[in-house]
Amino acid sequence: LFRRTNIGQAMAINKNIVFLCAVTLPAAFLLAATFHDINLLSNGVSKLYKGASAAVSAPDPSKPRYIFVDLGANRADSLEAFLQHEHAKFEYDFPSPSWATHDDADIYLFEANPHFNYDLIMAKERYIAEGKKIQIFPATVADVIDGTRTFYLDTINVGQDYWGSSTNPNHPDVVNSNSNGTELTAVNIARWLLMNTLPRDFVVVKMDIEGAEYDLVPHFVEMKAWTVIDYLLVEWHTALPQESAIKAAVEASQKLMAEGVNMPEYNSGA
Incomplete structure:
Protein backbone atom coordinates (compact mmCIF):
# COMPACT_ATOMS: atom_id res chain seq x y z
CA LEU A 1 0.00 0.00 0.00
CA HIS A 36 11.67 43.86 -29.73
CA ASP A 37 14.86 45.60 -28.69
CA ILE A 38 13.82 49.16 -27.89
CA ASN A 39 17.39 50.27 -28.51
CA LEU A 40 17.16 49.47 -32.23
CA LEU A 41 15.57 51.40 -35.06
CA SER A 42 13.23 49.53 -37.39
CA ASN A 43 16.13 48.67 -39.69
CA GLY A 44 18.32 47.35 -36.90
CA VAL A 45 20.46 50.46 -36.51
CA SER A 46 21.20 51.08 -32.87
CA LYS A 47 19.68 54.16 -31.26
CA LEU A 48 22.52 54.24 -28.77
CA TYR A 49 26.21 54.82 -29.32
CA LYS A 50 28.05 51.68 -28.25
CA GLY A 51 31.52 52.37 -29.58
CA ALA A 52 33.03 51.27 -32.87
CA SER A 53 33.96 47.84 -31.53
CA ALA A 54 34.33 45.93 -28.32
CA ALA A 55 37.83 47.40 -28.04
CA VAL A 56 36.53 50.98 -27.99
CA SER A 57 34.94 52.14 -24.76
CA ALA A 58 31.69 54.10 -24.80
CA PRO A 59 32.11 57.88 -24.52
CA ASP A 60 31.55 59.89 -21.39
CA PRO A 61 27.83 60.79 -21.57
CA SER A 62 28.53 64.13 -19.87
CA LYS A 63 30.81 65.33 -22.70
CA PRO A 64 30.08 66.34 -26.30
CA ARG A 65 31.45 64.23 -29.13
CA TYR A 66 33.12 65.17 -32.40
CA ILE A 67 31.31 63.15 -35.06
CA PHE A 68 32.10 62.71 -38.76
CA VAL A 69 29.41 61.06 -40.88
CA ASP A 70 30.58 60.20 -44.39
CA LEU A 71 27.75 59.60 -46.87
CA GLY A 72 29.34 58.13 -49.97
CA ALA A 73 32.53 56.87 -48.37
CA ASN A 74 33.71 55.05 -51.51
CA ARG A 75 36.84 53.05 -50.61
CA ALA A 76 37.50 55.35 -47.59
CA ASP A 77 39.12 58.09 -49.72
CA SER A 78 37.40 60.92 -47.87
CA LEU A 79 38.24 59.27 -44.55
CA GLU A 80 41.93 59.54 -45.38
CA ALA A 81 41.43 63.19 -46.36
CA PHE A 82 39.53 63.76 -43.11
CA LEU A 83 42.40 62.25 -41.11
CA GLN A 84 44.79 64.49 -43.09
CA HIS A 85 46.95 61.69 -44.41
CA GLU A 86 49.86 62.80 -46.55
CA HIS A 87 48.95 60.48 -49.43
CA ALA A 88 45.18 61.02 -49.36
CA LYS A 89 43.46 61.09 -52.76
CA PHE A 90 42.44 64.72 -52.23
CA GLU A 91 42.82 67.49 -49.67
CA TYR A 92 40.07 69.27 -47.78
CA ASP A 93 40.17 71.07 -44.46
CA PHE A 94 37.28 69.36 -42.68
CA PRO A 95 35.84 71.46 -39.83
CA SER A 96 36.69 70.50 -36.27
CA PRO A 97 35.83 71.93 -32.84
CA SER A 98 38.39 73.74 -30.72
CA TRP A 99 38.32 70.95 -28.14
CA ALA A 100 39.07 67.98 -30.44
CA THR A 101 41.24 66.91 -33.37
CA HIS A 102 40.30 64.82 -36.39
CA ASP A 103 41.90 61.81 -34.69
CA ASP A 104 39.45 62.20 -31.78
CA ALA A 105 36.33 61.94 -33.94
CA ASP A 106 33.72 59.20 -33.89
CA ILE A 107 33.59 58.23 -37.57
CA TYR A 108 30.67 56.62 -39.43
CA LEU A 109 31.14 55.53 -43.04
CA PHE A 110 28.12 54.85 -45.29
CA GLU A 111 28.69 53.45 -48.77
CA ALA A 112 26.13 51.87 -51.09
CA ASN A 113 28.40 50.30 -53.71
CA PRO A 114 29.09 46.66 -52.68
CA HIS A 115 32.31 46.82 -54.72
CA PHE A 116 33.92 48.70 -51.80
CA ASN A 117 32.88 46.37 -48.98
CA TYR A 118 36.34 44.83 -48.66
CA ASP A 119 38.11 48.20 -48.73
CA LEU A 120 35.88 49.56 -45.98
CA ILE A 121 36.39 46.49 -43.80
CA MET A 122 40.16 46.77 -44.22
CA ALA A 123 40.09 50.51 -43.46
CA LYS A 124 38.10 49.90 -40.31
CA GLU A 125 40.46 47.19 -39.10
CA ARG A 126 43.52 49.32 -39.83
CA TYR A 127 42.28 52.47 -38.12
CA ILE A 128 40.77 50.72 -35.11
CA ALA A 129 44.20 49.16 -34.56
CA GLU A 130 45.50 52.74 -34.42
CA GLY A 131 42.93 53.67 -31.79
CA LYS A 132 40.43 55.42 -34.07
CA LYS A 133 36.68 55.08 -33.47
CA ILE A 134 35.10 53.89 -36.71
CA GLN A 135 31.88 52.17 -37.69
CA ILE A 136 31.11 51.18 -41.27
CA PHE A 137 27.82 50.65 -43.10
CA PRO A 138 28.82 48.90 -46.35
CA ALA A 139 26.28 48.17 -49.09
CA THR A 140 23.95 50.64 -47.35
CA VAL A 141 22.06 53.47 -49.06
CA ALA A 142 21.78 56.78 -47.20
CA ASP A 143 18.13 57.44 -47.91
CA VAL A 144 14.88 59.10 -46.85
CA ILE A 145 13.38 55.75 -45.80
CA ASP A 146 14.25 52.71 -43.73
CA GLY A 147 13.96 49.54 -45.78
CA THR A 148 15.41 48.70 -49.18
CA ARG A 149 16.34 50.73 -52.24
CA THR A 150 17.34 49.76 -55.77
CA PHE A 151 20.93 50.79 -56.41
CA TYR A 152 22.36 50.96 -59.93
CA LEU A 153 26.02 50.12 -60.50
CA ASP A 154 28.44 52.00 -62.71
CA THR A 155 30.69 49.34 -64.22
CA ILE A 156 32.55 51.45 -66.79
CA ASN A 157 34.47 54.09 -64.80
CA VAL A 158 37.08 51.77 -63.33
CA GLY A 159 39.73 54.47 -63.03
CA GLN A 160 37.32 56.75 -61.16
CA ASP A 161 36.21 54.07 -58.67
CA TYR A 162 32.83 53.60 -60.39
CA TRP A 163 31.80 57.10 -59.33
CA GLY A 164 28.59 57.05 -61.37
CA SER A 165 26.89 54.35 -59.26
CA SER A 166 23.59 55.81 -58.09
CA THR A 167 20.00 55.32 -56.96
CA ASN A 168 19.09 57.23 -60.13
CA PRO A 169 18.42 54.79 -63.01
CA ASN A 170 18.85 57.65 -65.49
CA HIS A 171 22.37 58.56 -64.41
CA PRO A 172 24.42 58.57 -67.65
CA ASP A 173 27.03 56.17 -66.28
CA VAL A 174 24.31 53.80 -65.08
CA VAL A 175 22.63 53.88 -68.49
CA ASN A 176 25.95 53.23 -70.26
CA SER A 177 26.61 50.34 -67.87
CA ASN A 178 23.25 48.72 -68.73
CA SER A 179 22.71 48.31 -65.00
CA ASN A 180 19.55 46.53 -63.88
CA GLY A 181 20.00 47.54 -60.26
CA THR A 182 20.29 45.56 -57.04
CA GLU A 183 18.30 45.80 -53.81
CA LEU A 184 20.28 47.15 -50.87
CA THR A 185 19.54 48.15 -47.28
CA ALA A 186 18.33 51.75 -47.01
CA VAL A 187 18.70 53.89 -43.90
CA ASN A 188 16.66 57.02 -43.20
CA ILE A 189 19.80 59.02 -42.56
CA ALA A 190 18.06 62.07 -41.09
CA ARG A 191 16.35 59.84 -38.55
CA TRP A 192 19.62 58.01 -37.89
CA LEU A 193 21.36 61.31 -37.14
CA LEU A 194 18.59 62.41 -34.80
CA MET A 195 18.69 59.08 -32.94
CA ASN A 196 22.47 58.74 -32.71
CA THR A 197 23.73 62.27 -32.06
CA LEU A 198 22.89 65.09 -29.65
CA PRO A 199 22.62 68.86 -30.15
CA ARG A 200 25.69 69.36 -27.94
CA ASP A 201 27.83 67.17 -30.24
CA PHE A 202 29.90 68.70 -33.05
CA VAL A 203 28.54 66.89 -36.10
CA VAL A 204 30.04 67.10 -39.59
CA VAL A 205 28.13 65.38 -42.42
CA LYS A 206 29.82 64.93 -45.80
CA MET A 207 27.51 64.02 -48.68
CA ASP A 208 28.72 62.79 -52.09
CA ILE A 209 25.95 60.52 -53.33
CA GLU A 210 25.58 61.10 -57.07
CA GLY A 211 22.39 63.14 -57.21
CA ALA A 212 20.56 61.66 -54.22
CA GLU A 213 21.45 64.86 -52.33
CA TYR A 214 18.45 66.47 -54.03
CA ASP A 215 16.24 64.09 -52.06
CA LEU A 216 18.20 64.08 -48.80
CA VAL A 217 18.74 67.80 -48.24
CA PRO A 218 15.00 68.67 -48.39
CA HIS A 219 14.34 65.65 -46.18
CA PHE A 220 16.79 67.01 -43.60
CA VAL A 221 14.55 70.07 -43.42
CA GLU A 222 11.40 67.97 -43.08
CA MET A 223 12.99 66.02 -40.22
CA LYS A 224 14.48 69.17 -38.59
CA ALA A 225 17.90 67.56 -38.68
CA TRP A 226 19.42 71.03 -38.26
CA THR A 227 19.08 70.45 -34.52
CA VAL A 228 22.06 68.08 -34.57
CA ILE A 229 24.12 69.07 -37.66
CA ASP A 230 26.86 71.69 -37.40
CA TYR A 231 28.38 71.32 -40.87
CA LEU A 232 26.82 69.83 -44.00
CA LEU A 233 29.30 69.41 -46.86
CA VAL A 234 27.46 68.58 -50.07
CA GLU A 235 29.04 67.76 -53.41
CA TRP A 236 26.27 68.87 -55.76
CA HIS A 237 25.75 67.00 -59.03
CA THR A 238 23.94 69.76 -60.89
CA ALA A 239 23.68 67.98 -64.25
CA LEU A 240 21.45 65.21 -62.91
CA PRO A 241 18.18 66.55 -61.44
CA GLN A 242 15.24 68.42 -62.90
CA GLU A 243 14.86 72.16 -62.30
CA SER A 244 12.16 71.56 -59.69
CA ALA A 245 14.50 69.34 -57.66
CA ILE A 246 17.27 71.93 -57.83
CA LYS A 247 14.86 74.65 -56.67
CA ALA A 248 13.68 72.50 -53.73
CA ALA A 249 17.28 71.73 -52.72
CA VAL A 250 18.26 75.41 -52.86
CA GLU A 251 15.32 76.37 -50.66
CA ALA A 252 16.11 73.54 -48.24
CA SER A 253 19.75 74.63 -48.05
CA GLN A 254 18.68 78.18 -47.27
CA LYS A 255 16.44 76.90 -44.49
CA LEU A 256 19.22 74.76 -43.01
CA MET A 257 21.65 77.67 -43.04
CA ALA A 258 19.04 79.96 -41.48
CA GLU A 259 18.73 77.43 -38.66
CA GLY A 260 22.48 77.49 -38.05
CA VAL A 261 23.90 74.73 -40.25
CA ASN A 262 27.16 75.71 -41.96
CA MET A 263 27.25 74.67 -45.63
CA PRO A 264 30.60 75.73 -47.15
CA GLU A 265 31.47 74.78 -50.70
CA TYR A 266 32.65 71.20 -51.00
CA ASN A 267 34.10 69.44 -54.03
CA SER A 268 36.44 66.52 -53.58
CA GLY A 269 37.28 66.09 -57.24
CA ALA A 270 37.29 62.37 -56.54
Missing part, protein backbone atom coordinates in the same frame (compact mmCIF):
# COMPACT_ATOMS: atom_id res chain seq x y z
CA PHE A 2 2.83 2.38 0.90
CA ARG A 3 4.53 1.76 -2.46
CA ARG A 4 1.26 2.22 -4.39
CA THR A 5 0.70 5.52 -2.56
CA ASN A 6 4.20 6.76 -3.46
CA ILE A 7 3.69 5.74 -7.08
CA GLY A 8 0.35 7.56 -7.17
CA GLN A 9 1.89 10.68 -5.69
CA ALA A 10 4.75 10.57 -8.18
CA MET A 11 2.32 10.23 -11.07
CA ALA A 12 0.35 13.20 -9.80
CA ILE A 13 3.53 15.30 -9.53
CA ASN A 14 4.58 14.30 -13.05
CA LYS A 15 1.17 15.30 -14.39
CA ASN A 16 1.53 18.69 -12.72
CA ILE A 17 4.97 19.16 -14.26
CA VAL A 18 3.66 18.24 -17.71
CA PHE A 19 0.76 20.67 -17.27
CA LEU A 20 3.06 23.51 -16.19
CA CYS A 21 5.37 22.90 -19.15
CA ALA A 22 2.42 22.83 -21.52
CA VAL A 23 1.28 26.21 -20.22
CA THR A 24 4.57 28.04 -19.69
CA LEU A 25 6.71 26.90 -22.63
CA PRO A 26 4.39 28.23 -25.38
CA ALA A 27 4.16 31.51 -23.48
CA ALA A 28 7.95 31.71 -23.26
CA PHE A 29 8.33 31.03 -26.98
CA LEU A 30 5.66 33.65 -27.74
CA LEU A 31 7.51 36.24 -25.67
CA ALA A 32 10.79 35.40 -27.40
CA ALA A 33 9.18 35.63 -30.82
CA THR A 34 7.62 39.01 -30.12
CA PHE A 35 10.63 40.51 -28.30
Whole structure:
Protein backbone atom coordinates (compact mmCIF):
# COMPACT_ATOMS: atom_id res chain seq x y z
CA LEU A 1 0.00 0.00 0.00
CA PHE A 2 2.83 2.38 0.90
CA ARG A 3 4.53 1.76 -2.46
CA ARG A 4 1.26 2.22 -4.39
CA THR A 5 0.70 5.52 -2.56
CA ASN A 6 4.20 6.76 -3.46
CA ILE A 7 3.69 5.74 -7.08
CA GLY A 8 0.35 7.56 -7.17
CA GLN A 9 1.89 10.68 -5.69
CA ALA A 10 4.75 10.57 -8.18
CA MET A 11 2.32 10.23 -11.07
CA ALA A 12 0.35 13.20 -9.80
CA ILE A 13 3.53 15.30 -9.53
CA ASN A 14 4.58 14.30 -13.05
CA LYS A 15 1.17 15.30 -14.39
CA ASN A 16 1.53 18.69 -12.72
CA ILE A 17 4.97 19.16 -14.26
CA VAL A 18 3.66 18.24 -17.71
CA PHE A 19 0.76 20.67 -17.27
CA LEU A 20 3.06 23.51 -16.19
CA CYS A 21 5.37 22.90 -19.15
CA ALA A 22 2.42 22.83 -21.52
CA VAL A 23 1.28 26.21 -20.22
CA THR A 24 4.57 28.04 -19.69
CA LEU A 25 6.71 26.90 -22.63
CA PRO A 26 4.39 28.23 -25.38
CA ALA A 27 4.16 31.51 -23.48
CA ALA A 28 7.95 31.71 -23.26
CA PHE A 29 8.33 31.03 -26.98
CA LEU A 30 5.66 33.65 -27.74
CA LEU A 31 7.51 36.24 -25.67
CA ALA A 32 10.79 35.40 -27.40
CA ALA A 33 9.18 35.63 -30.82
CA THR A 34 7.62 39.01 -30.12
CA PHE A 35 10.63 40.51 -28.30
CA HIS A 36 11.67 43.86 -29.73
CA ASP A 37 14.86 45.60 -28.69
CA ILE A 38 13.82 49.16 -27.89
CA ASN A 39 17.39 50.27 -28.51
CA LEU A 40 17.16 49.47 -32.23
CA LEU A 41 15.57 51.40 -35.06
CA SER A 42 13.23 49.53 -37.39
CA ASN A 43 16.13 48.67 -39.69
CA GLY A 44 18.32 47.35 -36.90
CA VAL A 45 20.46 50.46 -36.51
CA SER A 46 21.20 51.08 -32.87
CA LYS A 47 19.68 54.16 -31.26
CA LEU A 48 22.52 54.24 -28.77
CA TYR A 49 26.21 54.82 -29.32
CA LYS A 50 28.05 51.68 -28.25
CA GLY A 51 31.52 52.37 -29.58
CA ALA A 52 33.03 51.27 -32.87
CA SER A 53 33.96 47.84 -31.53
CA ALA A 54 34.33 45.93 -28.32
CA ALA A 55 37.83 47.40 -28.04
CA VAL A 56 36.53 50.98 -27.99
CA SER A 57 34.94 52.14 -24.76
CA ALA A 58 31.69 54.10 -24.80
CA PRO A 59 32.11 57.88 -24.52
CA ASP A 60 31.55 59.89 -21.39
CA PRO A 61 27.83 60.79 -21.57
CA SER A 62 28.53 64.13 -19.87
CA LYS A 63 30.81 65.33 -22.70
CA PRO A 64 30.08 66.34 -26.30
CA ARG A 65 31.45 64.23 -29.13
CA TYR A 66 33.12 65.17 -32.40
CA ILE A 67 31.31 63.15 -35.06
CA PHE A 68 32.10 62.71 -38.76
CA VAL A 69 29.41 61.06 -40.88
CA ASP A 70 30.58 60.20 -44.39
CA LEU A 71 27.75 59.60 -46.87
CA GLY A 72 29.34 58.13 -49.97
CA ALA A 73 32.53 56.87 -48.37
CA ASN A 74 33.71 55.05 -51.51
CA ARG A 75 36.84 53.05 -50.61
CA ALA A 76 37.50 55.35 -47.59
CA ASP A 77 39.12 58.09 -49.72
CA SER A 78 37.40 60.92 -47.87
CA LEU A 79 38.24 59.27 -44.55
CA GLU A 80 41.93 59.54 -45.38
CA ALA A 81 41.43 63.19 -46.36
CA PHE A 82 39.53 63.76 -43.11
CA LEU A 83 42.40 62.25 -41.11
CA GLN A 84 44.79 64.49 -43.09
CA HIS A 85 46.95 61.69 -44.41
CA GLU A 86 49.86 62.80 -46.55
CA HIS A 87 48.95 60.48 -49.43
CA ALA A 88 45.18 61.02 -49.36
CA LYS A 89 43.46 61.09 -52.76
CA PHE A 90 42.44 64.72 -52.23
CA GLU A 91 42.82 67.49 -49.67
CA TYR A 92 40.07 69.27 -47.78
CA ASP A 93 40.17 71.07 -44.46
CA PHE A 94 37.28 69.36 -42.68
CA PRO A 95 35.84 71.46 -39.83
CA SER A 96 36.69 70.50 -36.27
CA PRO A 97 35.83 71.93 -32.84
CA SER A 98 38.39 73.74 -30.72
CA TRP A 99 38.32 70.95 -28.14
CA ALA A 100 39.07 67.98 -30.44
CA THR A 101 41.24 66.91 -33.37
CA HIS A 102 40.30 64.82 -36.39
CA ASP A 103 41.90 61.81 -34.69
CA ASP A 104 39.45 62.20 -31.78
CA ALA A 105 36.33 61.94 -33.94
CA ASP A 106 33.72 59.20 -33.89
CA ILE A 107 33.59 58.23 -37.57
CA TYR A 108 30.67 56.62 -39.43
CA LEU A 109 31.14 55.53 -43.04
CA PHE A 110 28.12 54.85 -45.29
CA GLU A 111 28.69 53.45 -48.77
CA ALA A 112 26.13 51.87 -51.09
CA ASN A 113 28.40 50.30 -53.71
CA PRO A 114 29.09 46.66 -52.68
CA HIS A 115 32.31 46.82 -54.72
CA PHE A 116 33.92 48.70 -51.80
CA ASN A 117 32.88 46.37 -48.98
CA TYR A 118 36.34 44.83 -48.66
CA ASP A 119 38.11 48.20 -48.73
CA LEU A 120 35.88 49.56 -45.98
CA ILE A 121 36.39 46.49 -43.80
CA MET A 122 40.16 46.77 -44.22
CA ALA A 123 40.09 50.51 -43.46
CA LYS A 124 38.10 49.90 -40.31
CA GLU A 125 40.46 47.19 -39.10
CA ARG A 126 43.52 49.32 -39.83
CA TYR A 127 42.28 52.47 -38.12
CA ILE A 128 40.77 50.72 -35.11
CA ALA A 129 44.20 49.16 -34.56
CA GLU A 130 45.50 52.74 -34.42
CA GLY A 131 42.93 53.67 -31.79
CA LYS A 132 40.43 55.42 -34.07
CA LYS A 133 36.68 55.08 -33.47
CA ILE A 134 35.10 53.89 -36.71
CA GLN A 135 31.88 52.17 -37.69
CA ILE A 136 31.11 51.18 -41.27
CA PHE A 137 27.82 50.65 -43.10
CA PRO A 138 28.82 48.90 -46.35
CA ALA A 139 26.28 48.17 -49.09
CA THR A 140 23.95 50.64 -47.35
CA VAL A 141 22.06 53.47 -49.06
CA ALA A 142 21.78 56.78 -47.20
CA ASP A 143 18.13 57.44 -47.91
CA VAL A 144 14.88 59.10 -46.85
CA ILE A 145 13.38 55.75 -45.80
CA ASP A 146 14.25 52.71 -43.73
CA GLY A 147 13.96 49.54 -45.78
CA THR A 148 15.41 48.70 -49.18
CA ARG A 149 16.34 50.73 -52.24
CA THR A 150 17.34 49.76 -55.77
CA PHE A 151 20.93 50.79 -56.41
CA TYR A 152 22.36 50.96 -59.93
CA LEU A 153 26.02 50.12 -60.50
CA ASP A 154 28.44 52.00 -62.71
CA THR A 155 30.69 49.34 -64.22
CA ILE A 156 32.55 51.45 -66.79
CA ASN A 157 34.47 54.09 -64.80
CA VAL A 158 37.08 51.77 -63.33
CA GLY A 159 39.73 54.47 -63.03
CA GLN A 160 37.32 56.75 -61.16
CA ASP A 161 36.21 54.07 -58.67
CA TYR A 162 32.83 53.60 -60.39
CA TRP A 163 31.80 57.10 -59.33
CA GLY A 164 28.59 57.05 -61.37
CA SER A 165 26.89 54.35 -59.26
CA SER A 166 23.59 55.81 -58.09
CA THR A 167 20.00 55.32 -56.96
CA ASN A 168 19.09 57.23 -60.13
CA PRO A 169 18.42 54.79 -63.01
CA ASN A 170 18.85 57.65 -65.49
CA HIS A 171 22.37 58.56 -64.41
CA PRO A 172 24.42 58.57 -67.65
CA ASP A 173 27.03 56.17 -66.28
CA VAL A 174 24.31 53.80 -65.08
CA VAL A 175 22.63 53.88 -68.49
CA ASN A 176 25.95 53.23 -70.26
CA SER A 177 26.61 50.34 -67.87
CA ASN A 178 23.25 48.72 -68.73
CA SER A 179 22.71 48.31 -65.00
CA ASN A 180 19.55 46.53 -63.88
CA GLY A 181 20.00 47.54 -60.26
CA THR A 182 20.29 45.56 -57.04
CA GLU A 183 18.30 45.80 -53.81
CA LEU A 184 20.28 47.15 -50.87
CA THR A 185 19.54 48.15 -47.28
CA ALA A 186 18.33 51.75 -47.01
CA VAL A 187 18.70 53.89 -43.90
CA ASN A 188 16.66 57.02 -43.20
CA ILE A 189 19.80 59.02 -42.56
CA ALA A 190 18.06 62.07 -41.09
CA ARG A 191 16.35 59.84 -38.55
CA TRP A 192 19.62 58.01 -37.89
CA LEU A 193 21.36 61.31 -37.14
CA LEU A 194 18.59 62.41 -34.80
CA MET A 195 18.69 59.08 -32.94
CA ASN A 196 22.47 58.74 -32.71
CA THR A 197 23.73 62.27 -32.06
CA LEU A 198 22.89 65.09 -29.65
CA PRO A 199 22.62 68.86 -30.15
CA ARG A 200 25.69 69.36 -27.94
CA ASP A 201 27.83 67.17 -30.24
CA PHE A 202 29.90 68.70 -33.05
CA VAL A 203 28.54 66.89 -36.10
CA VAL A 204 30.04 67.10 -39.59
CA VAL A 205 28.13 65.38 -42.42
CA LYS A 206 29.82 64.93 -45.80
CA MET A 207 27.51 64.02 -48.68
CA ASP A 208 28.72 62.79 -52.09
CA ILE A 209 25.95 60.52 -53.33
CA GLU A 210 25.58 61.10 -57.07
CA GLY A 211 22.39 63.14 -57.21
CA ALA A 212 20.56 61.66 -54.22
CA GLU A 213 21.45 64.86 -52.33
CA TYR A 214 18.45 66.47 -54.03
CA ASP A 215 16.24 64.09 -52.06
CA LEU A 216 18.20 64.08 -48.80
CA VAL A 217 18.74 67.80 -48.24
CA PRO A 218 15.00 68.67 -48.39
CA HIS A 219 14.34 65.65 -46.18
CA PHE A 220 16.79 67.01 -43.60
CA VAL A 221 14.55 70.07 -43.42
CA GLU A 222 11.40 67.97 -43.08
CA MET A 223 12.99 66.02 -40.22
CA LYS A 224 14.48 69.17 -38.59
CA ALA A 225 17.90 67.56 -38.68
CA TRP A 226 19.42 71.03 -38.26
CA THR A 227 19.08 70.45 -34.52
CA VAL A 228 22.06 68.08 -34.57
CA ILE A 229 24.12 69.07 -37.66
CA ASP A 230 26.86 71.69 -37.40
CA TYR A 231 28.38 71.32 -40.87
CA LEU A 232 26.82 69.83 -44.00
CA LEU A 233 29.30 69.41 -46.86
CA VAL A 234 27.46 68.58 -50.07
CA GLU A 235 29.04 67.76 -53.41
CA TRP A 236 26.27 68.87 -55.76
CA HIS A 237 25.75 67.00 -59.03
CA THR A 238 23.94 69.76 -60.89
CA ALA A 239 23.68 67.98 -64.25
CA LEU A 240 21.45 65.21 -62.91
CA PRO A 241 18.18 66.55 -61.44
CA GLN A 242 15.24 68.42 -62.90
CA GLU A 243 14.86 72.16 -62.30
CA SER A 244 12.16 71.56 -59.69
CA ALA A 245 14.50 69.34 -57.66
CA ILE A 246 17.27 71.93 -57.83
CA LYS A 247 14.86 74.65 -56.67
CA ALA A 248 13.68 72.50 -53.73
CA ALA A 249 17.28 71.73 -52.72
CA VAL A 250 18.26 75.41 -52.86
CA GLU A 251 15.32 76.37 -50.66
CA ALA A 252 16.11 73.54 -48.24
CA SER A 253 19.75 74.63 -48.05
CA GLN A 254 18.68 78.18 -47.27
CA LYS A 255 16.44 76.90 -44.49
CA LEU A 256 19.22 74.76 -43.01
CA MET A 257 21.65 77.67 -43.04
CA ALA A 258 19.04 79.96 -41.48
CA GLU A 259 18.73 77.43 -38.66
CA GLY A 260 22.48 77.49 -38.05
CA VAL A 261 23.90 74.73 -40.25
CA ASN A 262 27.16 75.71 -41.96
CA MET A 263 27.25 74.67 -45.63
CA PRO A 264 30.60 75.73 -47.15
CA GLU A 265 31.47 74.78 -50.70
CA TYR A 266 32.65 71.20 -51.00
CA ASN A 267 34.10 69.44 -54.03
CA SER A 268 36.44 66.52 -53.58
CA GLY A 269 37.28 66.09 -57.24
CA ALA A 270 37.29 62.37 -56.54
